[in-house]
Amino acid sequence: MSDKAQPVELPPITLFADGPTEEIREANMEAVTPSPGFPDCCFLLVEAIVKRADIILMDYTRDQVTVRFQIDGVWHDLPPRDRASGDLMLATLKKLANLDFQERRNRQKGEFGAEWMTKTHRFEITSQGVRTGERVVLRTDRPKKKLEKLEDLGIRPKLLAAFQELSEASEGLILFSSLPGDGKSTLWRCGLNSVDRFTRDYYSIESQDALEPEIINVAQITFDPNIDETPLDKLPQLLLRQPDVMCLPDLVSGEVVNEVCTTIRDQQKQFYGYIPSRSALEAILRVLSLKPDPAAFAESLSAVLHERIVRKLCEDCRQPYDPSPQMLAKLGIPTGRVQKFYDEWRPPPPEEQVDEKGNPIEIPVCPKCNGIGYYGRTGIFELLVITEEIREVIRKKPSLDALTAAASKGGHISLKDEGIVLVAKGTTSIQELQRVLKK
Ligand SMILES: [Zn+2]
Structure with missing residues (x-):
């Protein structure tokens, strides 16, 4: 200063x-x-x-x-x-x-x-x-990296391939989810940009007060919440146009979810929706809190893609360290799989910021990140594929514990485990992962 x-x-x-x-x-x-x-x-x-x-x-x-x-x-x-x-x-x-x-x-x-x-x-x-x-x-107005597809947000290639395969189904509901206020529009745009919109007709029904940016080959239809319109007021006339896929960035109410499920059952259509939540499993509970018919919802839901945003370690100054066997065991990583973990750079404690004579010295900071230790962000993605076990839980006793148990039976990789993949790659640190998972 x-x-x-x-x-x-x-x-x-x-x-x-x-x-x-x-x-x-x-x-x-x-x-x-x-x-x-x-x-x-x-x-x-x-x-x-x-x-x-x-x-x-x-x-x-x-x-x-x-x-x-x-x-x-x-x-x-x-x-x-x-x-x-x-x-x-x-x-x-x-x-x-x-x-x-x-x-x-x-x-x-x-x-x-x-x-x-x-x-x-x-x-x-x-x-x-x-x-x-x-x-x-x-x-x-700092220039931001152009984010157009899920790859740009950092999704793993295998997870992307699995998501794209699910998106090819002719019917069912696929949900996108992220923390409230955490990059909804970006996830929505990149998610829909990552599915094939060229061989099928896509329509998006959106509140005119909260329009998402236009997406190529997705026709926008608006409803006016100021005169108490909901997506239900637009759905019948839209169905006359024989759309293949309909996108609802706001599920609005249980009534809307019910209509989506009925349309999927009776007309074999595909829907995309968005719901804010803390994980893919919690997204299911969030939809259920709108009070739709649980059995119909269980039948229609095919997948949930959740994204959490995490800071990336600065590659110029990140500090390697050997994870202890206990730490690896706690994280569920087999010994020998990962040699190094990385931590953010931190300045030495004040008593070490001196020369041999005890005079204060200036500690050089990384010119790339300015000593912050992190540079840029990426997404952690969790893809939940709805199995018969999960459907059964949605119908009968939907709680986070019961959903988690049913999901892990089907080999589901949790948001935390997806985050650990990024830690093992050196993309982010354990501390940063813990910080974002606590949100
Ligand atoms: Zn740095």
Whole structure:
């Protein structure tokens, strides 16, 4: 961070103020450049870009400002700032976004631009007074890897092949599931992009208030929840068009599930649905909580594909270690199968961050991940194929324990075991796997 006592050399970032006209943009820029909060803004924005932050969160309380970066979905604390310098910085940020810098209570939203290392960036800023002070959220437009298919999300080739084989069935219900709010649209798009949509007619029935991005060769049909419409209002007319496959990103109610099951039974159609849940097995319970007819649901369901997002270890600085026989036994990995596990890089304890004379030394951090130890994310996929045993449990005593027991009889690989495959490959660490499985 900038040291106020010394003249500060600013990092080579160029900021672009926002405003409705060229004059206002120029005036805003002229106002911010000499402002006392400008250097701190430059340092903060550069740090956010370099560390690949998606969100910068600043919470203003009476005495201080806490600053956090969200990187690969995980919050990282930065050193807190004193309120006075934080206020100066915020005034500069607001002016850059053509907002009223004196307004500290009402919600304001704007944006501004930046250029760093020949790349342009946009920052969207939202400020809002809260009980403790003010909350400021800066979102970056960090370019993201194009995610189009399940392979892009990291599914194992064998699991993908098994899923694609299931998708070739002419009838039945296949469910996608992920944690609530955890990449539903991406999973939905990549899942449907990974099945053959070219030899059969696909239709998607979606709420007009929550449209999924369009998918090639999947025709969108919308219902309006504001006038109490549900997918059921669109299904009869859709069936007249003789579709082969229908996709419902929101199962909405038990009534809808029942209609899906009836259509599968009577007209031999295939359906895809989405339900938020913590695992493939829990997805079944989530659907049952909508109170459909359990027997009809058991008969129709053919598979569940669940995805959990995990951070990948930085390949430039991950630390190999020998897993103990006890650890391997606990994870169910035969001895000799895996030689090395990997852990994230961690700085040495403070007492070791000194030279022989006891003077503090700077510990170099990995330039790729900036010492975070992780770089990018991937999906852990769990594919549950519905067996006769599982159907029996759904009909009679659907509990997580009973479903788990029935699934393991059929050789089902749990989400945890799929995660251990990634640990054994060195893609992620045990700690990271435990963190995401606890969610
Ligand atoms: Zn690294």
